[in-house]
Amino acid sequence: MNAPKDIRDVVVIGAGIVGSAIARALGGTGLSVTLLEGRDDVGDGTSKANTALLHTGFDATPGTLESRLVARGYDMLGQYAREVGIPVERTGALLVAWTDEERDTLPRLKDKAERNGYHACEIVTADEVYRRVPELGPGALAGLTVPGESIICSWTTNLALATDAVRRGVALRRHAMVTDVMAHEGHTTVVTTDGDVDARWVVNAAGLGADHVDEKFGHRRFTVTPRRGELLVFDKLTRPMVPCIVLAVPSSRGKGVLVSPTIYGNVMVGPTSENLTDRTATATSEEGFEFLLAKGRALMPTLFDEEVTAAYAGLRAAIDHDDYLIDVDHDQRYVLVGGIRSTGLTSGMAVAEHILELLADTDLDLTPREGLPPAPRMPNIGEATTRPYQDAERIAADPEYGRIVCFCERVTAGEIRDAFASTIPPRDLDGLRRRTRVLNGRCQGFYCGAHTQALLEAAQ
Numbered sequence: 023m024n025a026p027k028d029i030r031d032v033v034v035i036g037a038g039i040v041g042s043a044i045a046r047a048l049g050g051t052g053l054s055v056t057l058l059e060g061r062d063d064v065g066d067g068t069s070k071a072n073t074a075l076l077h078t079g080f081d082a083t084p085g086t087l088e089s090r091l092v093a094r095g096y097d098m099l100g101q102y103a104r105e106v107g108i109p110v111e112r113t114g115a116l117l118v119a120w121t122d123e124e125r126d127t128l129p130r131l132k133d134k135a136e137r138n139g140y141h142a143c144e145i146v147t148a149d150e151v152y153r154r155v156p157e158l159g160p161g162a163l164a165g166l167t168v169p170g171e172s173i174i175c176s177w178t179t180n181l182a183l184a185t186d187a188v189r190r191g192v193a194l195r196r197h198a199m200v201t202d203v204m205a206h207e208g209h210t211t212v213v214t215t216d217g218d219v220d221a222r223w224v225v226n227a228a229g230l231g232a233d234h235v236d237e238k239f240g241h242r243r244f245t246v247t248p249r250r251g252e253l254l255v256f257d258k259l260t261r262p263m264v265p266c267i268v269l270a271v272p273s274s275r276g277k278g279v280l281v282s283p284t285i286y287g288n289v290m291v292g293p294t295s296e297n298l299t300d301r302t303a304t305a306t307s308e309e310g311f312e313f314l315l316a317k318g319r320a321l322m323p324t325l326f327d328e329e330v331t332a333a334y335a336g337l338r339a340a341i342d343h344d345d346y347l348i349d350v351d352h353d354q355r356y357v358l359v360g361g362i363r364s365t366g367l368t369s370g371m372a373v374a375e376h377i378l379e380l381l382a383d384t385d386l387d388l389t390p391r392e393g394l395p396p397a398p399r400m401p402n403i404g405e406a407t408t409r410p411y412q413d414a415e416r417i418a419a420d421p422e423y424g425r426i427v428c429f430c431e432r433v434t435a436g437e438i439r440d441a442f443a444s445t446i447p448p449r450d451l452d453g454l455r456r457r458t459r460v461l462n463g464r465c466q467g468f469y470c471g472a473h474t475q476a477l478l479e480a481a482q
């Protein structure tokens with residue numbers, strides 16, 4: 023068989039945070055790169071539905087790849103967020119002990135944090151716990167502070183990384199689900215629902231689908247178990263009740279239920295942790311709701327006197343291996359990035375850096391390219407800094423920023439117009455929501471849904 027004319031240097035499968043970060047990093051070299059996403063949009067998988075914490079990695083298992091990449095990712099994403107305008111709030115976290123057993127665990131957790139290279143934790147008394155979070159329910163015995171834990175916008179993170187990748191010359195193909203691969207001498211044909219792509223190297227960052235793609239390469243080394251996490255979102259009036267992230271003492275069953283402010287000015291409670299078989303089961307459940315109600319009410323009873331305005335669920339790509347599963351197969355010219363379970367928002371950029379290090383001794387020329395375009399400046403959808411509707415100068419220059427479309431979230435016609443004109447425009451209402459917050463408020467689109475739909479149709 024003659025070699026096809028257009029062989030890409032690298033194809034990356036999956037445009038979640040991890041795949042987008044890898045594509046962006048590869049896009050910083052002279053290589054030709056294609057990013058394939060099965061869905062209609064980037065960031066439409068696990069990366070859109072999580073607890074959105076920028077983790078210090080204080081509670082990771084010391085010595086693991088995950089521990090190293092979360093700590094590194096924390097610094098990299100923190101710096102990148104400043105550069106491109108991803109909303110971050112440095113709220114800090116307070117881990118609360120409610121039983122004697124949990125209180126006895128705190129010194130071990132502090133020690134673990136230090137073994138993970140994080141030295142800022144302090145054990146505090148019950149009085150200090152209540153001074154920091156007065157609305158906590160009765161019975162807190164002590165706490166551990168984690169000043170570096172922060173909240174971040176996971177939607178903007180994914181979009182910024184993918185936008186940056188595209189501006190660096192990465193070819194993004196959405197709606198291109200990989201269904202098969204065919205090995206040839208020196209390259210692989212990646213078969214997608216949108217045609218074939220030939221590449222010298224393939225990176226599998228398919229999240230929940232990573233084991234299925236791995237099987238196409240002839241491996242049977244792991245199985246993804248979708249682990250559902252459900253969360254409740256409270257009305258914005260509750261935000262002052264939760265000045266920082268309130269964490270549970272982790273147990274063998276996981277990290278437990280947290281109460282956290284969100285970057286959009288709400289409060290969230292969750293997540294649950296439930297192993298499923300259906301990889302598309304992102305619906306919420308009555309059991310999940312009841313569980314969070316019971317747990318959350320004990321943590322902060324007054325919060326539960328207020329209104330829950332939304333509930334959502336995400337699926338962690340849990341695997342039967344207790345660390346990230348990253349492997350380079352030199353013969354197949356294939357990289358597996360699997361098991362990026364519950365910390366990939368934080369670690370994504372560090373995972374990308376790690377992949378480039380692993381590829382350094384291959385035939386890929388990873389020399390950084392001169393004259394890269396500047397990183398994008400992302401629209402601010404965070405509540406802590408000025409939004410367009412609050413910016414008199416901006417409105418005077420362009421009145422569309424003063425024309426509110428979504429009254430709950432104060433989203434303007436100018437922001438919606440900008441989203442349609444952006445490097446990766448949304449193709450549906452959910453994509454528009456992740457770029458602007460439209461339809462994300464307490465009315466759930468009751469008031470602005472029809473208008474927003476009309477704007478979407480006009481833009482297409």
Ligand SMILES: Cc1cc2nc3c(=O)[nH]c(=O)nc-3n(C[C@H](O)[C@H](O)[C@H](O)COP(=O)(O)OP(=O)(O)OC[C@H]3O[C@@H](n4cnc5c(N)ncnc54)[C@H](O)[C@@H]3O)c2cc1C
Binds near residue numbers: 070074230
């Ligand atoms: C409830 C919950 C809470 C979490 N909280 C946090 C947190 O606070 N902080 C943190 O750092 N992390 C958190 N995480 C983890 C984090 O969200 C994930 O680790 C991260 O989003 C994984 O990104 P990804 O790119 O690997 O996967 P994804 O975002 O799922 O991206 C994979 C992409 O691959 C695509 N794909 C799959 N198969 C194919 C195929 N065959 N062809 C083409 N495309 C394909 C999918 O459509 C998807 O878009 C949480 C996760 C959950 C579920």
